Amino acid sequence: MRREWEPEELIAAWTLLDSDWELVGNKTGVTRLGFGLLLKFFEQEGRFPRHAGEVPRAAVDYVAGQVKVDPALFSDYRWSGSTIEYHRAQVREALGFRESTRADEDVLAAWLADKICPMVLPTKGCGRRCWPAAGR
Structure with missing residues (x-):
């Protein structure tokens, strides 16, 4: 502000x-x-x-x-x-707002991982979309 x-x-x-x-x-x-x-x-x-x-x-x-x-x-x-x-x-x-729930957070995390910041693991052509591990 x-x-x-x-x-x-x-x-x-x-x-x-x-x-x-x-x-x-x-x-x-x-x-x-x-x-x-x-x-x-x-x-x-x-x-x-x-x-x-x-x-x-x-x-x-x-x-x-x-x-x-x-x-x-x-x-x-x-x-x-x-x-x-x-x-x-x-x-x-x-x-018109409400507090988020754990389910809301899970849906948001999945959407962010898929649409906003996907990353492909470089190991052996994995091809999966993954969140980077914390601290790496």
Whole structure:
């Protein structure tokens, strides 16, 4: 996530829209601010921030103004526990995402091996497509 934002870019990327307010509206204080920032961060990055330091200061200040919460309170937002897990689930559902399963990972790994990075083993014309062994 980039650190510097022009005012127009900040407005375009971090403004809470009507559909966002339906999700944010029932929260208060730091949870309102944290949720709003998680939502807008995920929309841009396709992932959640790992810690508060990943969220640009300008975005914290801008979203805090929208939700009417002191931006300094963002440091109190909890990055582990049931609240953030619930917030992440709400964001994923609102944006049409779901957590991956082991089966999803297996399908993706097979597809990557076959379509994206296949390699032919050079031993005796093997001709099989294989993943390279870890550490080689």
